[in-house]
Amino acid sequence: MAADLFTRRNFLSRVGWLAAFGTFGGLTAASGRYLFPNVLYEPPAEFKIAPPEEYPEGVTFVSAKRIFVIRQQNLIRVVSGVCTHIGCTVRWSEERNRFECPCHGSFFDENGAVTAGPAGKPLPWYGVSVAADGRLIVDEHKIVPFRQALTV
Amino acid sequence: MAVNTTRNALFENRFWKSAFRGAPPVSKWLRDKIFGLGLINLSLFIILNVTGILLMFYYVPYTDKAYNVIKDFQFVVSFGAIFRNMHRWSAYAMIVLVFLHMSRVFYMAEYREPREFNWVIGWVLFLCTLVGALTGYLLPWDQKAYWGMTIMSNVMASVPVIGEKLKFVVLGGDEIGQSALTRAYDIHVKVMPLIMGLLIALHVIRGRTDDLLAGSQAHGEHKSAPAPEADNGSDTADCAWSDIIKRELAKFLIILIIIMGTSILFGAPLEEEANPSVTPVPAKAPWFFLGLQELLSWGAPFWGAIVVPNAVLLFALLVPYIERGKTGSGVWFHPSRRLQNILFTAFVTVAIGLIIVGALFRGPGWRFYWPWQPWPLH
Numbered sequence: 001m002a003a004d005l006f007t008r009r010n011f012l013s014r015v016g017w018l019a020a021f022g023t024f025g026g027l028t029a030a031s032g033r034y035l036f037p038n039v040l041y042e043p044p045a046e047f048k049i050a051p052p053e054e055y056p057e058g059v060t061f062v063s064a065k066r067i068f069v070i071r072q073q074n075l076i077r078v079v080s081g082v083c084t085h086i087g088c089t090v091r092w093s094e095e096r097n098r099f100e101c102p103c104h105g106s107f108f109d110e111n112g113a114v115t116a117g118p119a120g121k122p123l124p125w126y127g128v129s130v131a132a133d134g135r136l137i138v139d140e141h142k143i144v145p146f147r148q149a150l151t152v
Numbered sequence: 153m154a155v156n157t158t159r160n161a162l163f164e165n166r167f168w169k170s171a172f173r174g175a176p177p178v179s180k181w182l183r184d185k186i187f188g189l190g191l192i193n194l195s196l197f198i199i200l201n202v203t204g205i206l207l208m209f210y211y212v213p214y215t216d217k218a219y220n221v222i223k224d225f226q227f228v229v230s231f232g233a234i235f236r237n238m239h240r241w242s243a244y245a246m247i248v249l250v251f252l253h254m255s256r257v258f259y260m261a262e263y264r265e266p267r268e269f270n271w272v273i274g275w276v277l278f279l280c281t282l283v284g285a286l287t288g289y290l291l292p293w294d295q296k297a298y299w300g301m302t303i304m305s306n307v308m309a310s311v312p313v314i315g316e317k318l319k320f321v322v323l324g325g326d327e328i329g330q331s332a333l334t335r336a337y338d339i340h341v342k343v344m345p346l347i348m349g350l351l352i353a354l355h356v357i358r359g360r361t362d363d364l365l366a367g368s369q370a371h372g373e374h375k376s377a378p379a380p381e382a383d384n385g386s387d388t389a390d391c392a393w394s395d396i397i398k399r400e401l402a403k404f405l406i407i408l409i410i411i412m413g414t415s416i417l418f419g420a421p422l423e424e425e426a427n428p429s430v431t432p433v434p435a436k437a438p439w440f441f442l443g444l445q446e447l448l449s450w451g452a453p454f455w456g457a458i459v460v461p462n463a464v465l466l467f468a469l470l471v472p473y474i475e476r477g478k479t480g481s482g483v484w485f486h487p488s489r490r491l492q493n494i495l496f497t498a499f500v501t502v503a504i505g506l507i508i509v510g511a512l513f514r515g516p517g518w519r520f521y522w523p524w525q526p527w528p529l530h
Contacts, residue, residue, distance in 0.1 A: 036317075040325045063429035086306035086453055088299065088431040102433035103303070104449040105517035118451055 045140040052076050052136055052152040059092045059110070067126065067138060068092060068099075070110070075149040078126045078138050079112045085119040099123065111146055122146075175393040186260070189253035190359075191400055194352060195407040196246040201345060203239040211291070213337035215330050218293040219425045226422070237415035243285050245411070247440050250281050258471070258496055261481045261489060266365055268472035270358045273351055275469050280348045282440065287340035289438050290333065298426035299435040301328050301336075303445065310453035328428075433516045442510030443503055449518045464499070 049062055049069070055076065060069045066081040066089055081099075083090050088103035098115065099108040106117025113122045127142030128150050136150075162168065185191070210229060211221050225232035254274060257263060263271035286304065290297045305328065309319040324331025423432070437445045447456035467474075480486030485493055515521035516528065 035321050035324075037324055037331065041331075042325055042327055042329055061429075066429060086310075086448065087302045088435055089429060090431075100517065102431050102516055103299075103435045103518060105519055118449060120452055 048131055048135045048137050051134045074152055076152055077149040078128045080124050083119055084121040189249055189256055191403055192407055193249050195404040196242045199242045203235045206235050213333050215333055222292045222422055234415050237420045238411050240420035241414045242411050247281055247285060250278050263472040264481050267362045271472045273355045277351050280344050284344040287336040290336040293426045295423040295426055295432050299431060300437050303437055307453050307457040311458055434518055443506035446506045446510040
């Protein structure tokens with residue numbers, strides 16, 4: 001028999017290699033997908049805090065959620081307390097009227113805009129609304145533009 | 153009484169002989185170590201594994217329990233403090249010594265053909281050492297663990313295209329919580345030791361093979377004693393395996409004693425329990441990543457923490473394949489390698505300098521402070 005014929009042995013060999021690579025490739029792909037969780041056991045991104053009356057004039061830090069609730073008369077806004085550089089929790093300085101990040105010295109004004117430091121983006125404002133029971137609902141997945149505060 | 157009765161009883165019986173069936177030849181490589189840094193690293197790796205296994209008998213990777221286990225190590229578990237300290241100090245020592253070992257190999261140009269692949273294995277081992285240290289750093293679940301991981305995961309997120317996915321899969325979610333701790337624990341306790349164990353074995357075997365293949369060229373140039381005629385490795389005349397083993401065991405014991413002494417005298421650091429609402433002022437990464445954090449403070453994470461370090465790592469990986477020099481192997485600071493040695497020394501100086509700046513010259517807000525300057529209270 002001529003050596004360059006495509007024999008049954010060649011065919012079966014190819015099928016065998018295909019099966020081997022297919023199996024290992026499939027398992028690898030499955031392992032990769034496996035690593036990305038579908039269900040998260042984390043607190044939800046939309047949550048309720050206290051009713052608006054309980055927040056005084058000025059800036060209040062809600063430590064459990066890493067957010068700042070800022071009230072100006074009857075306007076309420078919620079600013080994220082997570083520095084946009086690499087994620088440290090910022091602090092509000094009453095004397096200097098700005099947010100200060102302790103990690104690399106980024107400063108943000110009372111609207112969250114960057115005034116100094118390596119942060120590139122401003123502190124986002126989260127969507128806030130009033131629930132049926134009168135409490136505020138904060139939605140971290142909804143970023144609202146500046147100058148859009150909630151009127152209560 | 154016959155001579156050597158104990159020795160014969162130990163080594164001439166069936167059990168010993170069935171286990172050890174005749175020693176392979178002793179090569180020059182085994183006899184003529186320079187500092188034996190590789191051996192020191194192996195000793196530290198063994199200490200890390202043994203103390204690590206001991207720690208695993210008490211440690212649980214649960215966010216509400218982990219910190220208290222560390223406290224138990226410090227005050228409740230017999231010898232818990234010593235084993236925990238030994239684990240931490242061995243880890244830090246290993247990072248330094250792996251780096252020194254790499255430097256030594258570079259300065260003596262021992263990555264030249266046919267040893268390029270062994271350099272690559274060593275490079276992977278260096279990265280594994282860092283990953284092991286980083287994942288281990290999170291396990292105590294204290295403030296520095298939590299915020300160090302915050303910095304690292306956000307740096308990962310700044311990788312273009314895949315950054316957010318990378319952070320998501322490393323943390324097992326969007327935040328640093330139970331999933332992140334579980335994954336760090338898995339990688340630290342199983343994945344890294346497994347990979348490193350295999351690679352170390354490969355590294356040692358490969359080193360010995362390269363030496364036997366290359367003959368006496370790489371190691372022989374600086375030795376004053378003449379090399380044996382046909383150095384195919386069978387130098388049984390002046391050095392026996394029992395001598396080698398005794399010497400290596402003695403060295404291991406010295407390392408063990410040094411680590412134990414350090415562990416008895418100095419406690420491994422532990423801050424308060426992790427608190428996501430309060431970022432410490434200043435929040436600093438572990439010392440081996442402080443240089444990276446210093447680079448980070450100069451601007452966007454992408455450049456300082458992704459581009460520069462990865463470029464450096466890639467260059468380090470390709471050193472044996474890029475370098476065009478052909479002379480100077482096996483000799484310290486050979487004049488023909490002046491340029492390479494100067495470049496390497498400059499790089500090492502900058503890397504260490506960055507760490508020193510991050511450690512001693514940075515205070516609250518990452519502002520510049522002289523080391524003796526007091527930080528403001530807040």
